[in-house]
Amino acid sequence: MRRGIIGGSVLGAALIAIFVWIATHTYWAQITVQIPPQGEAARNPHYTLDHLAGRLGIRTREIPSLRELPADGVLLVNDVGDDLTRPRIKSLEAWVEAGGRLVITGEVLRAHGELQSWSGVRLAHREPDRTATRSAPVDASPQQQGCTAMSVRVNGEPTGQSLSVCGPTAEFFWASDHTPAWSLSDAQGAQVLSVDIGDGQLTVLGPPGILGNRPLLAADHAELLVNAVGLRRQDLLLILNPPESQSLPALLWRLAAPAILFFAAALALLVLRHLPRFGPPLPAPAALRRSLAEQIRANARFSWRTHKPQALRAALLRSLEEAARLRITGYGALDVRARAERLAASTGIDAGAIAAAIIEDPASNRNEHRAAMTLLEVCRRILLKSGSTSTGHTA
Numbered sequence: 001m002r003r004g005i006i007g008g009s010v011l012g013a014a015l016i017a018i019f020v021w022i023a024t025h026t027y028w029a030q031i032t033v034q035i036p037p038q039g040e041a042a043r044n045p046h047y048t049l050d051h052l053a054g055r056l057g058i059r060t061r062e063i064p065s066l067r068e069l070p071a072d073g074v075l076l077v078n079d080v081g082d083d084l085t086r087p088r089i090k091s092l093e094a095w096v097e098a099g100g101r102l103v104i105t106g107e108v109l110r111a112h113g114e115l116q117s118w119s120g121v122r123l124a125h126r127e128p129d130r131t132a133t134r135s136a137p138v139d140a141s142p143q144q145q146g147c148t149a150m151s152v153r154v155n156g157e158p159t160g161q162s163l164s165v166c167g168p169t170a171e172f173f174w175a176s177d178h179t180p181a182w183s184l185s186d187a188q189g190a191q192v193l194s195v196d197i198g199d200g201q202l203t204v205l206g207p208p209g210i211l212g213n214r215p216l217l218a219a220d221h222a223e224l225l226v227n228a229v230g231l232r233r234q235d236l237l238l239i240l241n242p243p244e245s246q247s248l249p250a251l252l253w254r255l256a257a258p259a260i261l262f263f264a265a266a267l268a269l270l271v272l273r274h275l276p277r278f279g280p281p282l283p284a285p286a287a288l289r290r291s292l293a294e295q296i297r298a299n300a301r302f303s304w305r306t307h308k309p310q311a312l313r314a315a316l317l318r319s320l321e322e323a324a325r326l327r328i329t330g331y332g333a334l335d336v337r338a339r340a341e342r343l344a345a346s347t348g349i350d351a352g353a354i355a356a357a358i359i360e361d362p363a364s365n366r367n368e369h370r371a372a373m374t375l376l377e378v379c380r381r382i383l384l385k386s387g388s389t390s391t392g393h394t395a
Contacts, residue, residue, distance in 0.1 A: 041213055046239050048213040049076075052222055057233035062241040066092060073236045074101045074229060077108055078211050089114050097198030103229050106174070106206040119202050120177030121195060147219045150191060152227070153183045163220040163227075165191065167207045174206055182228055192228050203229050309369035313360060316376040323383045347382040354379060 041047045046062070053060045066088050069075060075095075089112060096102050109115055109123075116122050147166040152159050156179040163184060173189025181201070184192035191206040205211070205228070210221045231237070253260065302312055320343075324331045328342050336358055344351035357372035364372070 037213060045213065046211075046241070048216045049211060049237075049239070052216065053231075053237055056226070056231065058231055058235045058237050060237045060239060062239045064242050066240065069095050069100060069238065070236060071095075071099050073238050074103060074231065075238045075240065076103045076211075077240045078105045078205075089118075093118050096200035096202060099199040101201045101203070101229065103203045103205065105208070105211070106204060107208065109174075109204055119195060119197060121193065121202065121204055122175055122177075123172050124175040124189060148186055150184045150186045153180070153185060155179060155181060156183075163224050165207050165210070165221070165224065166215070166219045167209065174204055182230070184224060184228065192224060194228050194230070201230070309366055309373070310360065313369055313373050313376070316373050316380070317358060320376050320380045320383075323380050327383050327386065343379055343383075346386065347379050349375070349379060349382075 036042070037047075044050070046060075050060050063069075066075075069092075075092075092102065093115075104115070109119075109121065147164040149162045149164050152161040152163060165184070173185075173191060174193055175189070176193060176195055178195055180190065180193040180195050182194040183190045192204065193206075194201055194203040205225070209215050210224070216222055216225070225231070306312075321331070324339070324343060324346075328346060331339060331342065334342065337355060340351045340355035340358060343349070343354050347354075353375060357375040360372075361368070
């Protein structure tokens with residue numbers, strides 16, 4: 001009894017110790033886990049921009065090229081490889097000077113010296129200010145930590161307003177030959193600016209990546225875009241999004257898939273046709289000859305259908321003469337009477353009957369033709385069976 005009490009006490013003390021250890025080494029913390037984009041947000045890099053513009057009453061449209069641009073539109077170019085060849089840049093410059101509003105990222109402007117020379121906006125390198133610290137609101141979310149407050153200037157004069165921009169510290173700023181109509185600057189220089197060119201406007205967004213689906217929702221990036229570009233309700237925002245280039249096989253498959261499948265199947269059948277067989281080939285069947293009765297019936301059916309026994313009689317005569325030339329010496333040089341006699345000597349058939357069958361009478365009726373054809377076929381078969389060559393003197 002005493003042993004059971006002692007064992008239960010030890011087990012209870014061990015359980016209490018384990019519980020105390022777990023309680024002292026466990027804490028609750030709130031962790032924010034970013035869910036990756038799904039659906040259209042994962043496929044469309046301008047998904048957030050489209051919805052933001054829609055909420056503000058701004059129409060958006062993606063265009064594949066710079067060939068046709070409306071005079072009163074706003075064009076966004078945020079990819080270095082977006083159709084900006086030299087002729088396209090010249091046409092784009094003329095469009096802006098005629099009243100268009102162009103929005104480009106700093107990467108695009110850095111990649112095209114022609115745009116820098118035309119706009120007067122150039123890249124100015126600076127040494128990073130290591131003493132400067134990034135500021136953020138006290139109640140800022142984790143996504144807003146590390147953001148920098150930048151001052152807004154209108155026509156070169158500070159307005160007292162500041163906007164927060166999140167991202168890595170840039171090692172350069174944008175300098176303009178003309179006073180910007182709107183700019184956003186930190187302590188060392190402008191990061192975003194808009195300059196008037198002719199009747200239009202050029203806006204340069206220096207901070208990289210702020211137009212992405214997630215970054216556009218961070219800090220004051222959305223307000224920055226609207227104020228810098230001067231977007232208004234009923235504006236038309238054009239987003240340059242050229243189609244992705246396809247490889248040659250993909251292009252051929254898209255344009256000629258049925259033809260490719262057809263020729264592939266034909267090639268496969270051709271290869272199979274010339275592959276070695278599994279076993280010896282079947283022997284060729286021996287040639288079968290019809291009996292005389294079958295031949296006569298076939299000839300009669302032909303004559304009945306065509307009502308032209310003369311053609312069949314001429315064919316039978318040619319077959320007889322071919323067999324006779326092979327088996328009777330000098331047969332081709334004989335006249336009709338001599339041929340009939342030589343055939344009679346070789347077949348045992350009356351020479352007069354053979355001569356009558358050889359010589360065709362236009363006045364002969366159908367029964368006479370049939371009798372002549374039967375005689376000619378009998379003579380031919382007898383010659384073929386004899387297989388010997390006869391000799392003799394011509395008459």
